Amino acid sequence: MKIYKRFSAENRITLYNGDSLKLLKQIPSNSVDMIITSPPYCIGKEYEDPQNDIESFKNEHKRIFPDIYRVLKPGGSLCWQVGYHINDATVFPLDFFVYDIFVEGSKDTEYPLLLRNRIIWTFGHGLNGTQRFSGRHETILWFTKGKNYNFDLDSIRIPQKYPGKRSYKGPNKGKLSGNLLGKNPSDVWDIPNVKAQHVEKTEHPCQFPVAIPRRLIKALTPVNGLVLDPYAGAGTSGVAAVLENRRFVGAEILSQYYDISIERIKAAERGEAKVREDVPVVEPNLNSSVAKLPEEFAKARGEYY
Template sequence: MSDWQNQVYCEDALAGLARIPDGSVDLILTDPPYNLGKDYGNTSDQQTVEEYLRWTEQWIDAALPKLKPNGSLYIFLTWRFSPEIFVMLKKRMTMMNEIIWDRRVPSMGGSVRSYSSVHDTVGFFVGRKDYYFDLDAVRIPYDAETKKARSRSIFIGAKWLEVGYNPKDVWSVSRLHREHSERVDHPTQKPLEIIERMVKASCPPDGVVLDLFMGSGTTALAARRCGRRFVGFELNPDYCAVIAERLAALDVALEAERVIAAEAGKPPAKKTAVPKPAAKKPAAGKAAAKPSAAKPAKPKRSRSPKKAPPEEVTI
């Protein structure tokens, strides 16, 4: 493994990308600032429209050479800038999907002069036709009711019925609320469920995932949990500390799981035979007493025999 892998560098991605060899990354999965004025501890989300789009094109051109020829890219965006950025990427890659992440925002509050925005836009792009994509790794299982409805002979043995269906391009996954155990101190943290789906589908086992804007480090966690490698960049040192803490906690949890799995895989311990007590020998000079032939006791007749309870019938 190269020394730049499984690392999160606390520096600007445009400067740090030089660490990564060209053609060495299987998947770019990134969530750049949306330019909505949020406070990430710097001014990266507070640019003019022209500055923001120029900066976006700059990091795209610096990052794409790091992809392998059959690599892929996922980018989180807001509807405000996704049209312009999708056009940038379409000039360089092939667009496979526009994924809508429905954040399950409660029906309360919002603007009274427009419709409430409750989704993020995700672009899925590939470099060429033979891009890596493992659909079986992200299929969604059918429920028991659906399987029962498809029990006719023509459906027996159908792979799609057994392994599940293809995820659609609308993903309804709740945003992380403050009470959520996964939540850390980051304003735009993405759920592991979403990032892991992208990693499993578009990065081969032991492949490399690149995230130029690590934020809370969810991409790094998803890669490690899924058996992939990662590399990324984050400007804010506070977020870098959060990422380190999350990765350390994950390593402890994974090690505990390995120990439990190893113990569960051991053969059961052999039972120790319990020795039977030795028969007592008769005292010296005395003959052993002969067993007396006892007459079997006659069974007593019951004056009012009870009827056996009826057998239970399970419907």
Template sequence: MTRQTAKVVPFKRPLVASIECRDNLEYMRSLPKESMHLVVTSPPYNIGKKYEKRTSRETYIEEQAATIAEAVRLLHPNGSICWQVGNHVDDGEIFPLDIILYGIFKNHGLKLRNRIVWTFGHGLHCQKRFSGRHETILWFTKEDEYTFNLDPVRIPSKYPNKKHFKGPNRGKISSNPLGKNPTDIWDIPNVKANHVEKTLHPCQFPVGLIERLILALTNPGDSVLDPYLGVGSSAIAALKNGRHAYGCDVMREYVDIALDRIEQLHAGSLRVRPMNQPVYDPQGPFTDET
């Protein structure tokens, strides 16, 4: 299989963009132990998409366990793993993958810091159950000492001019001037037909979703790995914010798109949706969602 070797991308600082068309276990085993500060990915859901081969749930869990084991081996002691998943669907019954996979991470001694709910407004309409409009991100760490930077990902306060009404600070602004904690429920549009980031990938990560994780859970110059790279949104988010990007995918066409997007990022021509841009409200003033 053709491979794309690591290269230095001349952004504000020299950055590595190691992007390969390669089996993820083979690629991950080539990387040094504890070299990744963040492993962030969205694995296939075993529902028969173009980029996956549908298997039994038992086989799927075994394959996930092998990838997770390598992710743990590669994780820096102060680093994080973020596994973004939805549901496996079989004959109309749903199987929540975050619940199914949680025990695998715990068996490695990892600690769950947040179960982040990612909610979005668009998707398939169901006929015999409520239409699904959320997925989850399991954020794990190895140790109790881990990187967490809240200030870069704060969002605007709902009441920025709210003041203390009693005590020694009475009359002073009570909210943080940088904004508030975005909480563990994230309303970020998914990448559908009219989204500025849309490529041919059917289940593409929005860059802003990964950007929030990268800014909060890593520092400039850290290394970020996505073992199911797809069209490279995690690599874009990493490089855009001064982190090294590592990733692989078995689909040549996706890897080619990822590399092209990285070149566009370097050239300053890549269009991405701003991380904290409000969601378009059709009842309010016009704001371009995409």
């Protein structure tokens, strides 16, 4: 399948190497089923201006918001994955700013953006704090454009923890109490982040795992629907869209990541994408050698307790 550089509604995949606003200007109003992205956090990543601060983050969102809103269909979903900006040892929850800009920007329209979930994405690994608790979560704000929207819960159910549990009283006594298709994954998602050993890792410094856009795409868009990622990075949302048979349009400003996104999306089309299966995180095997307390711990305990 061909990957196009300019957007046209007939193209299944468009990848634009440039500024997201220039791509947005090519997209007709009310044509996108879902927007999923993780924008630059303005925390000094190598693709960011080191002078970037929280004002840059807000300004970037104000710059693109009118066109983000314009291209989204009424009933469509806007999913924004962000973490924290940290400056001078102070933590700024980026979703607070996103929420304000998006709600304020759409409030006097026929279809205001309405928040449906604030999903907590939690993961086991990251920097270890010494002056505050180590950060182990980020968030995803899911808005819909107006009141009516689709949510295909059955497509994203996950295994029950206790599938054999039965009602113990009432008219359903003795019957299985859970849904046989699995349970609602809830608004807390424990999905490993993409660190060095992760099968999806590329040279991009902050990919999100395919499982995040994939679950959202399945639940919130129709088959063949159009998914947009305005800050596509290594193309993770595009990989998820291809795997779920949706159309995709994305922009990435840096050519080294744009090239990676083309390769990954092509691999997905060939059925060769490297993807970590979205399975519950398994508790460690307490019998394994790395799970046992090494003798240094006992010594440290003796010194400190």
